[in-house]
Amino acid sequence: MSLLSLKTMQTQIGQYAVLHDVTMDVPQGGVFVLLGRNGAGKTTTLRSIMGLWKPSPGSVTFRGQDITGLHTADIARLGIAFVPENMGIFGGLTVEENLILATAKGTFDPDRLQRVYRLFPALETFWTKQAWSLSGGQKQMLSVARAIIEPRELILIDEPTKGLAPSIIDAMAEAFREIAEHATILLVEQNFEFAKSLGRDMAVIDDGRIVHRGTMADFVVDKALQDRLLSLSA
Amino acid sequence: MEQLNKTLERFGGVNLLPVAVALVAFVLIGAPSSWVTLTVAGLAMGMMIFLMASGLSLVFGLMDVLNFGHSAFVSFGAFVAASVLGWLAGWLGSDSVFLNAAAILLAFTAAILFGLIAGWFFETVVIKPVYNDHLRQILITMGALIVSEQIILAVWGGTPMSVPRPQFLEGSVLIGDVANEVYRLFAFVLGLIVYLALYVTLNRTRIGLLVRAGVENREMVEALGFRIDRLFIGVFMAGSALAAMGGAMWAGYETLITPALGAEMMIVVFIVVIIGGLGSVEGTLLGAIMVGLVANYVGFLAPKLALASNMLLMMAILLWRPNGLRPAVK
Numbered sequence: 054m055s056l057l058s059l060k061t062m063q064t065q066i067g068q069y070a071v072l073h074d075v076t077m078d079v080p081q082g083g084v085f086v087l088l089g090r091n092g093a094g095k096t097t098t099l100r101s102i103m104g105l106w107k108p109s110p111g112s113v114t115f116r117g118q119d120i121t122g123l124h125t126a127d128i129a130r131l132g133i134a135f136v137p138e139n140m141g142i143f144g145g146l147t148v149e150e151n152l153i154l155a156t157a158k159g160t161f162d163p164d165r166l167q168r169v170y171r172l173f174p175a176l177e178t179f180w181t182k183q184a185w186s187l188s189g190g191q192k193q194m195l196s197v198a199r200a201i202i203e204p205r206e207l208i209l210i211d212e213p214t215k216g217l218a219p220s221i222i223d224a225m226a227e228a229f230r231e232i233a234e235h236a237t238i239l240l241v242e243q244n245f246e247f248a249k250s251l252g253r254d255m256a257v258i259d260d261g262r263i264v265h266r267g268t269m270a271d272f273v274v275d276k277a278l279q280d281r282l283l284s285l286s287a
Numbered sequence: 288m289e290q291l292n293k294t295l296e297r298f299g300g301v302n303l304l305p306v307a308v309a310l311v312a313f314v315l316i317g318a319p320s321s322w323v324t325l326t327v328a329g330l331a332m333g334m335m336i337f338l339m340a341s342g343l344s345l346v347f348g349l350m351d352v353l354n355f356g357h358s359a360f361v362s363f364g365a366f367v368a369a370s371v372l373g374w375l376a377g378w379l380g381s382d383s384v385f386l387n388a389a390a391i392l393l394a395f396t397a398a399i400l401f402g403l404i405a406g407w408f409f410e411t412v413v414i415k416p417v418y419n420d421h422l423r424q425i426l427i428t429m430g431a432l433i434v435s436e437q438i439i440l441a442v443w444g445g446t447p448m449s450v451p452r453p454q455f456l457e458g459s460v461l462i463g464d465v466a467n468e469v470y471r472l473f474a475f476v477l478g479l480i481v482y483l484a485l486y487v488t489l490n491r492t493r494i495g496l497l498v499r500a501g502v503e504n505r506e507m508v509e510a511l512g513f514r515i516d517r518l519f520i521g522v523f524m525a526g527s528a529l530a531a532m533g534g535a536m537w538a539g540y541e542t543l544i545t546p547a548l549g550a551e552m553m554i555v556v557f558i559v560v561i562i563g564g565l566g567s568v569e570g571t572l573l574g575a576i577m578v579g580l581v582a583n584y585v586g587f588l589a590p591k592l593a594l595a596s597n598m599l600l601m602m603a604i605l606l607w608r609p610n611g612l613r614p615a616v617k
Contacts, residue, residue, distance in 0.1 A: 134510075141507035
């Protein structure tokens with residue numbers, strides 16, 4: 054059974070229909086990559102899953118439970134974390150406060166905290182600094198760390214490499230591989246090199262519709278399909 | 288302008304603005320005794336305005352709600368406290384400090400309780416239906432302010448109501464050779480205590496952490512699993528109670544109140560919130576103290592400009608810092 058299922062999901066923002074028909078299954082474990090051009094509907098798909106925009110009609114099922122129309126907070130408490138495109142960190146709060154806010158009881162599990170330190174050593178260094186003072190890469194690390202400081206089954210990550218230096222992107226890829234051993238990642242990404250190094254299964258969205266589903270291994274070797282769906286050679 | 292900002296940061300940042308204003312006023316006023324009296328009056332006034340405005344700042348920061356009806360709680364707080372003090376006139380006139388203190392404590396408690404309940408009612412009935420719609424928020428909350436003024440007229444009448452003060456808060460104390468009203472010192476100390484309590488709540492508790500985070504990014508707090516709408520009701524009630532407490536203190540300060548009190552205070556409260564920076568309690572305190580000091584200094588130095596002093600201060604600060612002195616990080 055899929056961990057997450059989207060069935061004919063449609064989302065309207067104001068008077069604009071952004072998603073027309075998003076149907077896909079995200080299997081348990083590993084990294085599932087959702088690719089697509091700018092404005093194809095990738096971010097809207099993640100936000101609709103989180104309940105930040107309400108899909109109607111269509112359904113979102115998580116672990117077999119229909120979560121369509123649930124409040125965002127209730128969806129999060131079911132075990133879904135969200136790392137938004139703008140990172141969503143609280144700049145006026147310290148690194149520690151940002152992380153403690155993501156814990157259910159307001160205290161850290163020592164093992165999980167050590168794991169965060171191991172994956173993102175910079176966060177330990179800047180533990181008491183206000184988050185606005187961090188670099189772009191460190192802010193992204195904090196955003197991802199917040200998603201793993203508690204056990205989560207599914208982590209939705211929206212374009213984590215945007216604007217990051219190559220060395221930070223490599224470190225991020227390493228961290229995602231480790232995280233995917235314990236949780237499922239639904240990754241929205243435009244950086245195809247980064248995405249293909251991580252993804253096991255994938256889908257392509259275009260104009261609010263899923264236009265391709267398959268394995269990343271098959272997609273990587275099909276240059277014609279890549280050109281047609283993502284215009285990578287353009 | 289950037290250079291000015293950097294130089295200011297080196298010497299303690301915008302927190303030192305009230306000190307700078309006080310120093311300039313000291314030079315302009317010339318007479319130290321007058322300066323001390325005006326400064327104490329400005330600080331006391333600032334603290335009372337801070338109480339009235341802090342809730343509004345958080346409410347706007349947390350839920351993007353423009354509540355022009357906020358000062359209705361100031362009015363109700365003033366009238367409820369005045370009524371309680373009127374009923375306890377015997378205690379107020381007594382020589383017993385205990386009875387005096389009990390009377391003022393009961394009056395403030397009644398105002399705070401009224402603020403809590405009215406805040407819950409106001410949020411549920413008036414605010415909730417107009418979330419995410421600023422135009423409707425302005426219209427309906429302005430309407431609510433007018434309705435509340437009419438309720439006060441119906442219950443307490445249109446004649447100005449005198450507010451008795453407890454015996455132990457009457458008179459003056461000498462600071463050096465300058466006499467200062469006891470009530471002003473009381474207002475300053477009480478305001479400071481409330482600010483410290485707010486500061487500790489916001490900075491040392493999980494609820495406070497949620498409020499600060501919610502002011503910055505409400506959506507992300509929800510994505511972390513917290514119902515910000517439920518938190519908002521609590522903040523709205525607390526903000527209303529603080530406004531009512533501010534109104535109760537203001538009533539004792541003015542000793543004569545009218546049903547138009549809320550409408551009169553609304554402008555000052557909004558000026559303070561805008562000067563301080565939306566969503567920031569520290570900014571609201573700074574803005575309130577600036578308004579209090581400037582109003583008193585200008586009232587002494589150039590009485591004809593007194594009415595315009597708040598507006599001029601707001602214009603000057605917004606030209607310098609368009610987001611206010613200490614806005615919440617967004």
